[in-house]
Amino acid sequence: MLPAAPMTLALIGLLTGVVIGTTGMGGGALLTPLLVLGLGVDPRVAVSSDVVLSLLIKPIGVGVHAAHGTVRRDIVKWLAAGSVPSAFIGSMMFHKLGIGDGATRPIQTVIGIALMIAAGAQLLKIMAKPSASTFAMPVRPLITFVIGLLGGTLVGLTSVGSGSLMLVLLAWTYPSLTSAELVGTDLAQAVPLVGAAALGHIIFGNPSYGLVTWLLLGAVPGVIVGSRFSTRTPDRVIRPIIGTILATTGLKLIGAF
Numbered sequence: 282m283l284p285a286a287p288m289t290l291a292l293i294g295l296l297t298g299v300v301i302g303t304t305g306m307g308g309g310a311l312l313t314p315l316l317v318l319g320l321g322v323d324p325r326v327a328v329s330s331d332v333v334l335s336l337l338i339k340p341i342g343v344g345v346h347a348a349h350g351t352v353r354r355d356i357v358k359w360l361a362a363g364s365v366p367s368a369f370i371g372s373m374m375f376h377k378l379g380i381g382d383g384a385t386r387p388i389q390t391v392i393g394i395a396l397m398i399a400a401g402a403q404l405l406k407i408m409a410k411p412s413a414s415t416f417a418m419p420v421r422p423l424i425t426f427v428i429g430l431l432g433g434t435l436v437g438l439t440s441v442g443s444g445s446l447m448l449v450l451l452a453w454t455y456p457s458l459t460s461a462e463l464v465g466t467d468l469a470q471a472v473p474l475v476g477a478a479a480l481g482h483i484i485f486g487n488p489s490y491g492l493v494t495w496l497l498l499g500a501v502p503g504v505i506v507g508s509r510f511s512t513r514t515p516d517r518v519i520r521p522i523i524g525t526i527l528a529t530t531g532l533k534l535i536g537a538f
Contacts, residue, residue: 302507371437
């Protein structure tokens, strides 16, 4: 049984898709809380369904960004090396070891604080000179691999991290990336990461495919619109949006509302 009317789910999917396409965030940070707190979906079903939905829509956003040349493939390679195995293991632990909200709450609190700090950094950058492309900047293999390892584990355990936390860590590691490059690279690294996590949730969890289907109806056009917007919009517009979503997500994760 669906937790809400099909069109309501499609509208939620549309909102999620637009946010993911525009900022690279919005899966575990936005959709899971909406499903659990707004619609009363069981947290385990919400996490599993969210991860499966992300797997289906994020490649669409990547396609749009790749067409505009805003994906750092060398960074994505090292991130995936760490995130793919850790995401699968994390999702297996989530279900096999019975990890619930009580166990993941401290992790979510730490993530929330980090996101609020990052939100402040994003807003400060608005007052700085516009970012220049760093496609000539060499990749930092070790730290990039560790970011993937950390992000993959957190996504598997909580469904939060493939967009919000990973985007923050990428911004700190490669501070001169433009917003479009940051979002495009973050979306691209999220595809193999979420794929590994989704496999774990499909095998060990219980995603609701009816729920995913109706969310997908709105999420597909949403992620296309959001991705096109982010590739064509200057940093001075995108950075406040990213900062606002990071701050809101951080406040939610620490239990402020």
